[in-house]
Amino acid sequence: MIGKTVAHYEITGLLGKGGMGEVFRARDIKLDREVAFKVLPQELSGDPERAARFEREARMLASLQHTNIASIYGYEKVDGIRFLTMELAEGEDLSERLEQGRISTEEALNIALQIAIGLEAAHEKNIMHRDLKPANVKVDADGAVKILDFGLARAYSGDASDSQDLATSPTITAAMTQAGVILGTAAYMSPEQAKGKPVDHRSDIWSFGVILFEMLCGRKLFEGETVSETMAEVMKNKIEWSILPKDTPRWAVNLLRRCLDRDPSSRLQSIGEARIALQRGQYHEDEETVATSSTAPASRRWPWIGVVAALLVLAAAIAWNARGGTAPELLTQSTLMPPPDWDFDAGSPFAVSPDGRQVAFVANASRESDENTTAATSIWIRDLSKSESRLVEGTDGAAYPFWSPDGRWIAYFAQGKLNKIDAGGGPVIPLCDTRNGRSGTWNEAGNIVFQRNWSEGLMKIPAAGGTPEPITTLSQERFDVAHRWPRFLPDGQHFLFYLVSTTSQNTSEFSGIYVGSLGSDETRLLLKSGSRGLYSDGHLLYRAGSTLMARPFDAGEQVFTGDPTPVSTDVPGGSISWGGAQFGVSETGPIVHLRGAGATNSLLTWRDREGNSLGVVGDQAGYWEPSVSHDGKHIAVAMGQDAADIWLHDLERDARTRFTFDSADDRSPLWSPDDSSIVFSSARKSVGEIYQRPVSGQGDAKLLNTPGTNITLTDWSYDGRWVLFSSLAPGDQGWDLWALDMETSVAEPILDGPFNESSGRLSPDGKWLVFTSDESGDFEVYVQSFPDAKGRWMVSTDGGNEAYWRADGRELFFLQDDR
Template identity: 25%
Template structure:
């Protein structure tokens, strides 16, 4: 509840509210004037991220003194509630004006000019609004326009702000580059202004949809030319301004609002003759205009025009595929995670794997009957059941079950609800299974591996003969062949072959049963969940800049075509195509991490959240004075970006694009990291001067060198490399540039002991150590995929082997394990972790939600 008096402001009434605050009309008792007070909502008062964003709004707007921008008088705080005192505009919003009726052309031009002048002031101050929409435009009683709500503005040079759990801005007004999660500049505001102009003239936005993803698809794929019929009575020059403001190619768009103002002068000169009702004189005038144009044209221009027409005609008539028009809707709405989904051959039922409890490790199988709109749980175990697949006849479901280290393939009869384990042999890991479409239903494709010492391969299992044979032949150094999928005619299996790093690779197809392989794509990128759209087309999920969207291509290769664009905080996975309707079912997932700090010296060891990093971001190191944290942001197939922030998560700054695992030097003057150089896919070790930001390439080879750390004296760099054919631990002298191999039986993710004498590293699921000079290695303890880090007396690690997660400590001297803190049942504590003094910093999977979506093509 807001009190009646705040400082020297007397609250009079409530004006409204938005995502970032509530607004009240108040009287400034000192200056005897009315003001608008904007308060951070009470439930967000303790949210540092929202508070920072709220303060930024005031700082950005207060720096702008312009008649078309709402004036900020003061930013203050009262009893823990932060507020901004701003100019009160006696009028209404542009939204209210539009909802009354479409606005006259003269007024549209006048309003747009004023918006341009306000944005011009902001852009010259390196401030981008990023949320231009009718709700943020006020019009007073004298038709003077004010821009407000710079809460989403981003000033150039300002530290990177944390990601949000919801999409920034309003989707209908967002530019394509915003939707793709790319960097924005003033041209993003120009796109949004184009949408606002269109809406003022027509009463509706140009890109629409019943669901957010449908709007996104419309913005990224539909042509603005298709909307021309709604602008029949609008001056042609004004239409040109709108179209140029909303060009999808950012380089073809207006580069500044100054350019829009210049073109508006043309509109003012011509609009009367163009807008007037058709008449004989007007018709003759246009005819004479076109005749005059042709008389002034020379033969060369005519020939060039004809050539362009021919090229365009050939392009549009020769294209093998046409754009898809579609309707997207959610089939499930829950806050639990769904891992995989499959539609039955008759298109009537979905089977999927989902959490039994939020953020648990147990996944069971469910069937949703689309005709009946009902859902049945068909398994009920404490194990993890994944990748369910309908048989072609729809009478059985095959699935993978993981119980501890035991992995098996099961088949369940739908009518009898009885399951049977198939005798496929021992598996260390299975990624995916898929039925063949032949009438016998007797073949299963399996992407899996028999042991951790071999790459994942595609296997073919005959249910009738109970025989399993390896079909694909990946290199021993590859991650292997995942996401296998049978073609509709059962003669081909498509799969993704990942390289040794597991980040990137390409699609392949292999004939059944001959085993002849053929590469389909050559993008060397992060592709996932490939499936068949038809006998000649594939669909798959493609991770670009940490955004996983849905694409299609021909089964023989070709240019990928975007089907559904994901957002900056949600991704797409597990596409499944209905053979009946050709509808696509897929999973939409939201993933977010938060960073916590734990005081291990406190009596009650309760983690405290300090910052929200976002999707797939995690901590690498903290400076020796405890002031600066190094963390990375996943950008998809390109790797990671390296960032820095203070110990409370504030003052974030980008250190290096394509920079990964990083460690501070003993004197905190330098940072050693792994990163990619321009035009190079492999990672090198790079030395970065913290003060000057100058970098030096330490390793420059055709192999991957990664995860570096320092020797205690700062003279050597220890790192992992695959230059010998396997991942091994190496060290390199910074004085004479010599390289020394330290391990010969495998090693990864090295870490130096605090006394500088030992190197600890992982191999498979175990932790070993060896001397800083190499030699005899010794076993330390079983890793089991937990996150661990070193201390003088032992190893801290997160034990997530049961339903609860514990922070534990292994004492070297006694070889005993002690539970330091009980963190509860939520999984993935410790993804990225570091210790500084009595504090341990680590990331936590805070939000993992997913829903099943359906795309219907029109």
């Protein structure tokens, strides 16, 4: 080709070869300019439909004009040769630059910023790159960046659909047979792209993160000897964050963690956020805080907190939106990261100090960290005027923190007690015993209202400690299961709380936000809701769906005075579905909330006896109560938050299919001994129903029994006769253990004493029952004979729950704390 003239292009030299053709330097004789002349593979000539699709894509991509993107000038066919003419990007490509070693942190971040700016411009036009890698990034002598081949991977791959949601990876094609080309692409693929799943702009964000990591470290993040090994590393290998240079700013590390989240729904949702972080970093702003405008994209990974400052401005904005007029000061948002090697706890909401200057939160020791050997959970405090959070020593195992009115103390639940500790540090002071206590509030008169047991009404205790007194009572007429999430109103006498009814939250006429009083046992429904409510500056805040709402509220009269206004989107409910809402607020201060649907997500993971991960099943999602079939080929699992459905995952094909479709909450699936059918709990016609349905999906689910209580199915005996379930009746003090006789469809209690007894499972021979009880004051694992119950032995000695028999019945496995 060199020396030839094609149309009005004089070919002067070879620039490179790749899986999508050869690229030459050429001179446009008509316009007297240097161009890149890309000759496309012959496969296009033999496939007219594919060639036409490529032309449509090329024309669309030619409209993309940006200083950080190499533009496409034209697409032509002359003498049987199909070619593209493109802007000639001078300089060396990034892969050549990386062959010389790592790039300095400052230069790497500058290059990353320009890549992010270019990607953002393309993504705003719904154009993806799909093959972002160092070889497709040019850097000239002045450090200016050009992204090459934008979108051409899709155009060349010949996707069967013109939609934006394409399932086929566009980079591994029949024409790309050179190992170097394939490996170079596979190493930068997103996990979903490597799996052949649908991809979107978040795939480019992953590739961007891989490139930035490689620039900082001077080595590839994923590099196997074969294509399969490389793709396996992309999908499963643990990322070694410790190899990042010591001079890498913390905000840059946090940015990388978000870009390299394997779950697309939890990954950084917009490359614009990366651009903002990199720009802020250039001006040496707070290394741990990335400020965004109030119009920033809503979806973010769950370990980030969105801090809306301040609520007085927010209230003004709400009023202005409602009536029109002069615009108030702009609402701003900031994002805060969890402490290094810790993750925000999805069950305990954030607690904002009364003056709005500090945030107390519970964090879990990160399972990905090899350095963190401290307690599984602890309380941390973040002073919003500072860049780092501090650990509150002595709060091991803490949950549900709340502040004293003067901001001096933090109360919390741990080790079967309600405790308090000086926020500045000091000894832990026990206040009273609890049994799985949850949530509390503290008024200026020194009264604490809290939930002592998760299935009780609310209790009151002096802030100095003492004997709890009941202040609300569970109502059988309302099917009350629990009263939780109390919050004092400004008068210190009335309080908000959330009432949990055993009927489904989606259809319940009772579940919602109530108001109670210290001077009366009467309670009143304020709002039917699936979320707890908090009062702040004349508004009641609550979660509706995934939107945080603020509704004008007269705290003195305890009545609403206006219509609700949305405050923020994509606010998760937390891992506690009943009333859970991951936000916190002071009476006059900022709102703090998690952001992103991933907040309640989990990952199904296989582990060996030492706890080492052997692999994962599927992607991150809201999983509940997984059950493995006896032949080990399928997993049945509930998926969803307040209205879950049962899904079946085929382990051999790595494919998932939906098993139930009802709008009710379907949970706790169990396999029959022959794996031909599944039983599960639901609330389709009444609370606490037990259904059975063939695994084949043929026919409707059959109603077996209606206990009429809140239930969780835990075991289907090996002989097929018994289905065990835990039951919580209205007004009961705890869970009881029941058995459904599959021969007679009659359910009877096995253990129904004054303690919580649950998680019952029969040994393979049917002679022994293992279960969990808190009769000792802590939850422990016990074994007794079945069905005669002649003896009882405590198996665990330092806490235990959810015990399972080994297949031969000779060993038990159970959970203990976070292990």
